[in-house]
Amino acid sequence: MYSYDDFDEAFVRARVATFREQVARRIDGSLTEEEFRPIRLMNGLYLQLHAYMLRVAIPYGTINPVQMRQLAMIAERWDKGYGHFTTRQNIQFNWPELRDVPDILDALADVGMHAIQTSGNCVRNVTADHFAGAAGDEIEDPRPTAELIRQWSTDHPEFLYLPRKFKIAVTGSPNDRAVTRAHDIGLRMLRDADGAPGYEVIVGGGLGRTPMIGKVIRPFLPKAELLPYLEAVLQVYNLLGRRDNKYKARIKILVHETGIDEVREMVEAAFVLKKEAFPGADPDLVAAIEAAFAPPRFIEGLMYAPLKGKARVWATTNTAAHRHPDYAIVTVSLKAVGATPGDATAQQMRVMADLAERFGHGELRVSHEQNVILPHVHRAHLAEVHEALLEAGLGAANVGLLSDIIACPGMDYCALATARSIPVAQEIAAHFEAREREIGPFKIKISGCINACGHHHVAHVGILGLDRAGVENYQITLGGDATESAAIGERPGHGFPAEALIPALDRLVQRYLELRRDPSEPFIDAFRRLGMTPFRDALYPDGGTRDAA
Amino acid sequence: MWRVPEMAGFVVTANDLLVGDVIYLTPAQGWTRRLREAAVAPDAAAGEELLTEARRQPARAVGPYLIEVAAAADGPRPTVLRERVRASGPSNRPEHGRRPEDL
Amino acid sequence: MSVIVTDQGFGPETRIAAFLTLDELRQSETAGHALDLAPDADPEALAPFLDRLALIRIAFPAFSDGRGFSIASRLRLLGYRGRLRARGHVLADQYGHARRAGFDEVEIDAILAARQPEEQWLRRANWQDGDYRARLRQKPAAA
Numbered sequence: 001m002y003s004y005d006d007f008d009e010a011f012v013r014a015r016v017a018t019f020r021e022q023v024a025r026r027i028d029g030s031l032t033e034e035e036f037r038p039i040r041l042m043n044g045l046y047l048q049l050h051a052y053m054l055r056v057a058i059p060y061g062t063i064n065p066v067q068m069r070q071l072a073m074i075a076e077r078w079d080k081g082y083g084h085f086t087t088r089q090n091i092q093f094n095w096p097e098l099r100d101v102p103d104i105l106d107a108l109a110d111v112g113m114h115a116i117q118t119s120g121n122c123v124r125n126v127t128a129d130h131f132a133g134a135a136g137d138e139i140e141d142p143r144p145t146a147e148l149i150r151q152w153s154t155d156h157p158e159f160l161y162l163p164r165k166f167k168i169a170v171t172g173s174p175n176d177r178a179v180t181r182a183h184d185i186g187l188r189m190l191r192d193a194d195g196a197p198g199y200e201v202i203v204g205g206g207l208g209r210t211p212m213i214g215k216v217i218r219p220f221l222p223k224a225e226l227l228p229y230l231e232a233v234l235q236v237y238n239l240l241g242r243r244d245n246k247y248k249a250r251i252k253i254l255v256h257e258t259g260i261d262e263v264r265e266m267v268e269a270a271f272v273l274k275k276e277a278f279p280g281a282d283p284d285l286v287a288a289i290e291a292a293f294a295p296p297r298f299i300e301g302l303m304y305a306p307l308k309g310k311a312r313v314w315a316t317t318n319t320a321a322h323r324h325p326d327y328a329i330v331t332v333s334l335k336a337v338g339a340t341p342g343d344a345t346a347q348q349m350r351v352m353a354d355l356a357e358r359f360g361h362g363e364l365r366v367s368h369e370q371n372v373i374l375p376h377v378h379r380a381h382l383a384e385v386h387e388a389l390l391e392a393g394l395g396a397a398n399v400g401l402l403s404d405i406i407a408c409p410g411m412d413y414c415a416l417a418t419a420r421s422i423p424v425a426q427e428i429a430a431h432f433e434a435r436e437r438e439i440g441p442f443k444i445k446i447s448g449c450i451n452a453c454g455h456h457h458v459a460h461v462g463i464l465g466l467d468r469a470g471v472e473n474y475q476i477t478l479g480g481d482a483t484e485s486a487a488i489g490e491r492p493g494h495g496f497p498a499e500a501l502i503p504a505l506d507r508l509v510q511r512y513l514e515l516r517r518d519p520s521e522p523f524i525d526a527f528r529r530l531g532m533t534p535f536r537d538a539l540y541p542d543g544g545t546r547d548a549a
Numbered sequence: 550m551w552r553v554p555e556m557a558g559f560v561v562t563a564n565d566l567l568v569g570d571v572i573y574l575t576p577a578q579g580w581t582r583r584l585r586e587a588a589v590a591p592d593a594a595a596g597e598e599l600l601t602e603a604r605r606q607p608a609r610a611v612g613p614y615l616i617e618v619a620a621a622a623d624g625p626r627p628t629v630l631r632e633r634v635r636a637s638g639p640s641n642r643p644e645h646g647r648r649p650e651d652l
Numbered sequence: 653m654s655v656i657v658t659d660q661g662f663g664p665e666t667r668i669a670a671f672l673t674l675d676e677l678r679q680s681e682t683a684g685h686a687l688d689l690a691p692d693a694d695p696e697a698l699a700p701f702l703d704r705l706a707l708i709r710i711a712f713p714a715f716s717d718g719r720g721f722s723i724a725s726r727l728r729l730l731g732y733r734g735r736l737r738a739r740g741h742v743l744a745d746q747y748g749h750a751r752r753a754g755f756d757e758v759e760i761d762a763i764l765a766a767r768q769p770e771e772q773w774l775r776r777a778n779w780q781d782g783d784y785r786a787r788l789r790q791k792p793a794a795a
Contacts, residue, residue, distance in 0.1 A: 018745075097569060
């Protein structure tokens with residue numbers, strides 16, 4: 001994976017020193033709160049319900065054991081002993097104090113990490129396929145592209161005060177595990193007819209208040225032209241994106257209101273100018289970045305026996321095929337029933353770091369589904385890995401099943417939330433745990449407000465927590481899809497108060513079990529085959545389909 | 550500023566600049582972490598006056614705003630769920646919140 | 653009283669020409685003029701007249717409105733070689749970005765200058781350090 005050179009190192013150190021000074025100027029009044037706010041946001045520091053929250057960048061979800069151990073140290077020294085892995089492959093600390101944040105940033109810089117631009121109206125953490133470099137279905141590793149974009153977007157002088165946040169995702173596989181179609185810019189790596197590498201560029205996807213699937217702005221962009229093209233898109237957005245209404249300020253609204261064809265024309269015109277002045281990165285530099293992501297030296301000729309017992313069961317859900325036949329991709333579930341989805345204690349972080357070091361070629365990933373991945377584990381080591389995970393409370397064998405729920409922090413932490421999401425996730429997981437293998441693949445995602453950080457729009461069963469006359473009310477959506485066949489879930493009817501939610505989900509699951517062709521037809525396929533009607537009827541047996549207020 | 554603990558009314562809340570935690574404006578125009586020590590304004594207009602005072606202290610308090618409280622046996626209690634969660638802490642980790650006797 | 657900020661710190665106004673309107677600019681046949689631009693201005697409209705301008709001043713009504721940075725970039729891409737000035741609610745923290753985006757100087761009012769004294773701006777006079785975009789154009793350092 002990429003490691004910092006002198007330039008990167010000097011940059012983060014200077015950045016921390018600057019932020020230290022900016023904190024001092026906030027305290028002495030030379031910066032007002034209004035002026036300090038975007039500065040602290042661009043250094044990853046939010047102010048939430050009970051405390052500040054620091055969102056640390058894990059670029060394209062890739063992290064090594066030294067870095068993971070540093071996160072554990074930070075959690076113990078300056079927070080309450082745990083961290084939360086997010087739907088954009090970052091980690092959040094929920095309880096830092098402002099005074100300590102410059103020291104935390106220095107500790108991050110010590111291991112080549114930062115919290116730069118994880119918030120603010122700028123280009124955010126570039127996310128990528130969490131199976132990059134390991135999955136067998138990859139055309140190309142997306143991470144060098146993501147690293148290039150990271151460097152290009154860091155402190156980019158033109159694009160730090162955009163109308164709103166800007167999110168870019170990259171996939172190198174036709175099986176899109178990076179949710180590219182729900183990003184402001186999605187990049188899908190492919191080859192043209194002559195085998196030359198490039199990107200399909202998608203623009204204007206996004207969840208939140210007005211969920212939209214992105215549109216193709218350029219079916220094939222030659223690889224070397226990526227950066228000037230991104231500059232063209234960003235420049236058009238910066239000049240023309242709406243600034244009058246925070247909820248209409250994303251590029252998806254610009255595309256929707258102006259039309260993709262006109263936006264494309266403007267971008268292509270800007271691209272001509274940009275390409276001339278800024279042709280992109282030096283090819284040798286690009287090659288150096290790509291070399292940093294060379295695959296590890298896989299172990300050859302090591303025998304292994306089939307797994308038995310609990311380990312075998314765990315492997316059916318928590319491992320995926322690796323491009324090397326003797327290896328597996330391990331997903332460590334951070335969804336133990338009863339725990340908070342996506343949270344890991346400092347001790348658990350250390351366990352994962354150790355496993356990566358001993359058995360994982362020194363690499364870990366964070367997925368947008370709030371789990372941690374060990375992308376390269378030899379099958380001979382799976383039993384031992386499983387044993388260690390079990391001991392650490394990380395052995396939940398539920399990846400892709402009903403209790404593998406994605407949930408935003410919700411109203412227990414987030415100042416924007418309209419309802420709590422974590423207790424709902426915990427209850428659902430506990431309720432269905434015993435039956436989840438029978439039920440089969442099932443993606444539930446929960447958002448505690450309309451901003452959809454839980455990605456509920458692209459869940460098989462999405463749950464949106466709202467406030468209805470002062471009481472929490474949960475709106476269900478069905479049939480969403482986060483993959484290359486992206487779809488926004490549909491709303492079958494009115495929302496449910498908290499106590500009615502589990503019974504409703506029971507009826508939904510029951511109906512699916514009755515109607516599925518056989519156990520090999522997952523819920524989402526049955527939904528596509530049968531349509532909304534039988535599932536709506538199950539949710540609302542009394543026919544109550546009035547809209548939620 | 551005066552305080553009538555038995556009545557409902559409005560309280561100014563904010564986050565502490567340095568620590569980030571929840572604070573409430575007191576009758577002496579200082580800040581407390583204990584809701585029961587907060588100044589309770591009897592109506593929205595009086596609440597606005599409290600808010601004006603709070604806004605004069607940006608070195609201490611970030612983002613002050615008014616919340617509605619109702620009288621309860623042990624002091625004012627926020628009427629809105631969000632503010633109750635904010636007062637007592639996250640429901641998934643009660644050990645990180647405030648104990649009832651600290652509110 | 654305005655303060656003009658450059659890499660050398662605070663200084664007085666140095667402009668000589670009066671500001672024209674866009675119509676006046678179109679009709680003029682001489683060079684060396686100054687022009688004010690609002691943040692919603694279309695830089696393309698100026699393309700035919702750029703050689704008549706010695707100074708373009710772009711408004712920043714709020715520091716959070718970053719359109720001026722793209723207007724500056726676009727004007728440079730269109731070939732403008734005169735002076736570019738950012739004026740308004742520009743923070744010391746944005747000085748480096750302004751310079752890198754193509755601005756030569758920043759104009760602030762006395763109140764902002766008092767709250768963000770010269771020292772805070774001079775601290776950012778090394779705006780060419782840590783420029784990732786420029787770094788990307790270079791060959792990688794030898795291993």
